[in-house]
Amino acid sequence: MEFAELLAALALKVRNQREAIQTEEATKNAFIMPFISTILGYDVFNPLEVVPEFTADVGVKKGEKVDYAIMxxxxxxxxxxxxxxxxxxxxxxxxxxxxxxxxxxxxxxVLTNGETYQFYTDLDAPNRMDDKPFLVLDLLDIDETLLPELRKLTKDVFDLDSIINAAEELKYIGQIKRTIAAQFKEPQDEWIRFFTTRVYDGAFTQKVREQFTTLVTKATKQFLNDQVNDRLKTALGSSAFSPLPVSAETASLTSQLVVADDLDRDTELDTTLEELEGYQIVKAIACSEVKPQRVMHRDAKSYFAVLLDDNNRKPIARLHFNGLKQKYLGVFDQDKVETRHAISSLDEIYLHADAIRESVKNYNG
Structure with missing residues (x-):
């Protein structure tokens, strides 16, 4: 599995088991040791790589230990x-x-509760740990832009100098993003005043503050919705107008097959953002085998299809999301027989990455 897929699988484990975890030791066994071994790639049972209950020889209070030291x-x-x-x-x-x-x-x-990992270094003063982390990884809401930096800490490609050099930028960008997210959720007075004084010429009185608190909150939510809608339109538009490769097989399609394909498209479709996000995950997995422009999608009333070369005879996967309490991912074997797998979140698509790649290989061999 790829690095992102491993992280998604661990995130799924955390979601499914977090309610059953009641102690720190259970957290270590269920979440943190798998993170050290599966994500960072260190052998938790090899004391030359991972030392549990680490104690330094000098300079600290007696009896104090750090849970793990990676060597x-x-x-x-x-x-x-x-x-x-x-x-x-x-x-x-x-x-x-x-x-x-x-x-x-x-x-x-690293300070962690198995769900969130806060990474610290010594940017402010040499050999003195900073008060604020330079990188925060939340397994319940993974920021994919952080993955290249996180990967630098893995055993295979350990690159301390590179991550230290990038730490200051990561630290402040991360803090800015979290601050913006907090303001969108619960705007503070400074945030309200900032926008109010740019659109309102009167004095910033208590009454004006109360009025614009509602307006700024509405405006920020509408702005986010507009951004999501723009992405949705772009995704739909790019898929609709992308040029398709023309092969001898495509050119020789009979009118009967064309009609069958057209009937399969169905009418009155409602493509959802969730379906498009699922498509992007399947596409990212399939792109290890073929060029991205060959992985297309078609919506239908009963499912959302991901196809190779926009050809119904080359199904890669199907997303069965429409009106269902239980969502399913359909994958295909070499005989084009579909097997449905129940999924509770889009991240679980990564668990079937091998089957998706195999399906592409069957058509691309």
């Missing part, structure tokens, strides 16, 4: 402090990390 060439590179799942992470939880960061060679410290 490379005999030196500590990453320190990990764990908290119970669903427990909010606070900088006060990181006291051991602060002390151990100063007395080891570690340049990366």
């Amino acid at each position: 490379r060439d005999g030196e500590v590179q990453i320190l990990i402090e764990c908290k119970k799942s669903k427990e909010a992470l606070k900088i006060e939880h990181a006291s051991q990390l602060f002390r151990y960061f100063a007395v080891t060679n570690a340049r990366i410290a």
Whole structure:
């Protein structure tokens, strides 16, 4: 599985099991050890790579330990402090990390509850862990722009210098994005005042503030909706007008097959954003085998089809989302027999990546 697929699979495990996790030890076993082994690629059972309950020889209080230390060439590179799942992470939880960061060679410290991972380094002062993380990974809401930087910490491609060099930009971009998201959700007075004073010439009184709080909240929500709708229109438009490769097989289609294809398209269709997002996931998986422009989609009343070369005789997958409480992903074997798999979220499509790729290979061999 690809790096993004592994992360999506772990995110799915967290979603499915988080309500059953009641202790810190259960969090470590269910979520954090799989993250260290599956995502970062270190052997949690090899003390030369991962040391649980790590204790430094000098410089810290007796009895204090860090939950995990990741080693490379005999030196500590990453320190990990764990908290119970669903427990909010606070900088006060990181006291051991602060002390151990100063007395080891570690340049990366991680505070996590198995769902959220906060990555720290020493941008503000050498050998002193920063108060704010430079990277925050939330498995319940993965920001895919962070994956290239996260991958630099994996065993196979460990590139500490590169991630440290990028850390300052990551830190401030991440904080800005989280601040904007918070303002969109619950705008503060400064946010309201910022927009009000740019469109309203009168004094910013209490009455004006109350009026524009409602208006700014509405405007920001409408702005987000407009952005989503624009993406939807773009996706539909690009799919509708993309030129298709013309092969000898396509040119020799009989009128009977063309009519059958047309009938299969159905009328009065309602393509949803969720279907398009699912299509993008299937397309991303299929693109390991073929060029992106060959992976197309067609909507129908009963399913949303992903096809190779926009050809109904080359189905890659089907999304059965329309009006169903239980969603299904349909995948095809070499005889074009469809098998439906129940899914509860789009991330679960990644669990069937091998079947999707195999389906493409069957037509592309």
